[in-house]
Amino acid sequence: MAQSKTDPRILRTRKLIMDSFIELSANKEFKDITVKDITTEAMINRATFYYHFEDIYDLLEKVLSEVLLINLDCEAFEKNELNEESIISMFIAITNFQKSLSNRCHRGYEETIARIIRDQLEILFYNLLLKQNTTKEDEALKMTAVILSWGLYGASLEWRRNNKNISPEEFIKLAIPFIMSGVDFGSKT
Numbered sequence: 001m002a003q004s005k006t007d008p009r010i011l012r013t014r015k016l017i018m019d020s021f022i023e024l025s026a027n028k029e030f031k032d033i034t035v036k037d038i039t040t041e042a043m044i045n046r047a048t049f050y051y052h053f054e055d056i057y058d059l060l061e062k063v064l065s066e067v068l069l070i071n072l073d074c075e076a077f078e079k080n081e082l083n084e085e086s087i088i089s090m091f092i093a094i095t096n097f098q099k100s101l102s103n104r105c106h107r108g109y110e111e112t113i114a115r116i117i118r119d120q121l122e123i124l125f126y127n128l129l130l131k132q133n134t135t136k137e138d139e140a141l142k143m144t145a146v147i148l149s150w151g152l153y154g155a156s157l158e159w160r161r162n163n164k165n166i167s168p169e170e171f172i173k174l175a176i177p178f179i180m181s182g183v184d185f186g187s188k189t
Contacts (some may be wrong), residue, residue: 010052013044013048013052014052016042016044017038017042017044017048017049017052017053017059018059018062018063018066019042020038020041020042021033021038021041021059021060021063022063023041024037024038024041030060033056034056035049035055035056038056038059057112060112061112061116064101064112064113064116065116065120067097067100068093068097068116068117068120069120071093071094071096071097071100072090072093072094072097072120072124073093080128081128081131081132082125082128082129082132083180084176084180086128087152087172087176087179087180088169088172088173088176090121090124090152091152091155091156091168091169091171091172092168092169092172094117094121094152094153094156095156095159095160095168096168097117098113098156098160099160101113114153117149117153117156118149118150118153119149121148121149121152121153122145122146122148122149123145124149125144125145125148125149126141126142126145129141129144129145148179151179155171155172155175156168159171159172
């Protein structure tokens with residue numbers, strides 16, 4: 001009899017594997033962590049690991065996605081509107097997520113991390129835009145969500161690289177007027 005993926009035992013085992021990976025990543029670079037390390041730490045066998053994850057890269061992606069979703073608190077955002085407060089909160093969540101990774105499996109995996117952040121932001125922005133703009137074309141909303149997600153992610157990289165002397169909130173507030181109202185260069189009529 002096949003068990004559902006929501007079976008509490010399956011969820012506990014999956015969490016145990018993810019927690020073991022997080023624990024190991026505090027002391028080792030990702031490239032040095034093996035499935036054997038994880039199975040030993042979690043006290044499970046290899047078959048159990050592979051029942052839950054395709055490989056160590058799948059585990060990395062799932063762990064990062066889950067940690068980011070926790071930081072973003074998506075359910076709270078989806079209840080709100082797209083406004084100054086929600087953009088600031090998203091930006092702070094992203095910068096906190098990036099800071100939490102700085103001592104872990106960040107080096108060499110920035111592209112994976114970037115994709116996960118952008119994908120999650122795109123979903124959040126799309127849902128917020130869809131809720132507020134029922135008359136707009138779906139493709140236009142998708143494109144706007146892509147632009148906003150890449151922009152917010154890019155801003156978080158810029159803050160992390162060059163502007164740590166100001167808080168993430170102060171940093172993003174500089175751009176909020178343009179994000180909220182768009183860029184208007186004046187009409188030539």
